[in-house]
Amino acid sequence: MDKLVIRGNGPLHGKICISGAKNAALPILMACIMPNGPIELTNVPKLADINTSCKLLNILGCETTFENGTVRIECGQRNHEAPYDLVRTMRASVLCLGPLLATLGEAKVALPGGCAIGARPVDLHLKGLEALGATFELTEGYIEGRCDGLKGAHITFDFPSVGATEHILMAASLAEGESILENCAREPEVTDLANFLNACGAKISGMGTSILTVQGVPELKGCKYKVMADRIEAGTYMVAAAITDGELFLEDCPFHEMDAVAYKLREMGVWIHEKPTGVLVRRGTELVGVDVNTRPHPGYPTDMQAQITALMCLAKGASTVEENIFENRFMHVMEMVRMGADIRIKGRTAMIRGVDRLMGAPVMASDLRASASLVLAGLAAKGTTEVRRIYHLDRGYENIEQKLNGAGADIRREKQ
Numbered sequence: 001m002d003k004l005v006i007r008g009n010g011p012l013h014g015k016i017c018i019s020g021a022k023n024a025a026l027p028i029l030m031a032c033i034m035p036n037g038p039i040e041l042t043n044v045p046k047l048a049d050i051n052t053s054c055k056l057l058n059i060l061g062c063e064t065t066f067e068n069g070t071v072r073i074e075c076g077q078r079n080h081e082a083p084y085d086l087v088r089t090m091r092a093s094v095l096c097l098g099p100l101l102a103t104l105g106e107a108k109v110a111l112p113g114g115c116a117i118g119a120r121p122v123d124l125h126l127k128g129l130e131a132l133g134a135t136f137e138l139t140e141g142y143i144e145g146r147c148d149g150l151k152g153a154h155i156t157f158d159f160p161s162v163g164a165t166e167h168i169l170m171a172a173s174l175a176e177g178e179s180i181l182e183n184c185a186r187e188p189e190v191t192d193l194a195n196f197l198n199a200c201g202a203k204i205s206g207m208g209t210s211i212l213t214v215q216g217v218p219e220l221k222g223c224k225y226k227v228m229a230d231r232i233e234a235g236t237y238m239v240a241a242a243i244t245d246g247e248l249f250l251e252d253c254p255f256h257e258m259d260a261v262a263y264k265l266r267e268m269g270v271w272i273h274e275k276p277t278g279v280l281v282r283r284g285t286e287l288v289g290v291d292v293n294t295r296p297h298p299g300y301p302t303d304m305q306a307q308i309t310a311l312m313c314l315a316k317g318a319s320t321v322e323e324n325i326f327e328n329r330f331m332h333v334m335e336m337v338r339m340g341a342d343i344r345i346k347g348r349t350a351m352i353r354g355v356d357r358l359m360g361a362p363v364m365a366s367d368l369r370a371s372a373s374l375v376l377a378g379l380a381a382k383g384t385t386e387v388r389r390i391y392h393l394d395r396g397y398e399n400i401e402q403k404l405n406g407a408g409a410d411i412r413r414e415k416q
């Protein structure tokens with residue numbers, strides 16, 4: 001297993017190019033099970049989760065190649081079983097269930113794993129698919145589903161779950177008749193998936209709102225599609241500029257999707273300026289503490305919670321972070337405390353008092369965004385920080401150390 005060794009090396013300066021969005025690419029890859037004919041996806045980030053998705057597609061009967069950010073896919077005779085060994089590492093792989101039911105009428109998919117940031121059940125996914133006519137049995141860690149053709153339905157989600165909205169959107173695209181989905185997640189990645197499905201011939205409307213309407217079609221066809229840029233990666237590098245008191249130009253930054261993050265960073269004193277090809281970010285004034293509540297989009301994203309917490313550690317005065325999406329998403333906090341941060345947790349709220357300095361220390365990465373926040377803390381800390389167990393980071397950030405080192409960081413990857 002690898003670790004990152006980070007020597008606090010002063011302000012970062014330079015240009016970082018933002019990659020395609022992992023959280024858009026993963027559901028789109030699972031949707032690729034459905035269309036007949038070749039598909040070409042561009043701007044796909046080179047990440048462990050993307051490789052896992054391609055392997056899963058191969059097992060399900062789709063041929064894939066992945067070169068220079070382009071995935072080419074063509075499905076032949078589909079198989080209906082997604083084995084545990086692939087699904088356990090990546091929660092998004094459960095999204096193959098609906099597409100398999102829609103195309104084959106049967107599916108057997110292992111219950112997913114993924115980041116350890118909470119219980120993360122899939123009940124909303126299954127309830128939605130049941131409303132479309134599927135039936136399920138849970139056997140030995142597998143979900144076995146069947147249907148005799150999916151039928152459009154009126155579904156109101158109990159919670160605007162990103163994954164459940166994406167899942168039902170895919171399945172409803174090939175269901176017979178109209179589906180009206182209410183209380184949908186409005187995350188930009190859901191819109192990206194809907195745009196991809198429409199490019200394949202689906203009829204989805206209402207993108208970006210909480211009500212999506214789907215007119216089922218009998219068949220989807222292949223297409224060429226460019227995956228959106230990664231707003232969470234971009235937000236992470238915005239914090240990197242601010243926390244090191246440097247200046248970064250983030251090329252291809254999807255700034256129009258980042259209102260809540262930009263608003264909070266600006267409130268903290270970060271200067272963010274949009275330009276035609278990207279966004280320029282630096283610390284404007286002294287950093288000051290703020291209060292953040294994570295919410296479904298367009299609220300402040302939970303995937304940017306750990307990173308802004310790192311910045312708050314060095315801001316003047318007090319900050320609070322209330323985590324409302326996942327119940328177990330403060331695992332980075334104890335590691336930051338080991339680096340000299342002053343943070344206390346009460347229930348779902350972290351209370352942070354800014355300190356003058358963080359100190360390098362060996363720390364343990366626990367999930368994807370927690371890992372990124374520890375790298376950020378390490379960039380600003382005095383001395384050397386070792387971030388251990390970084391396989392999570394490789395699931396979500398393309399070339400993170402190359403990108404940061406290109407802007408003046410001192411990060412080495414070593415065997416643990």
Ligand code: UD1
Pocket residue numbers: 022023024026091092118119120121122123124125126159160161162163164185189301302303325326327
């Ligand atoms: C997606 C993102 C993840 C992000 C999250 C919230 C991907 C691959 N992952 O995850 O990075 O942090 O959105 O923005 O896109 N829930 C249920 N039952 C369900 C489904 C969800 O109770 O059937 C709960 C979850 O446990 C969690 C909350 O709903 O507490 C939000 O989950 P959801 O929006 O579904 O997140 P994911 O799609 O898993």
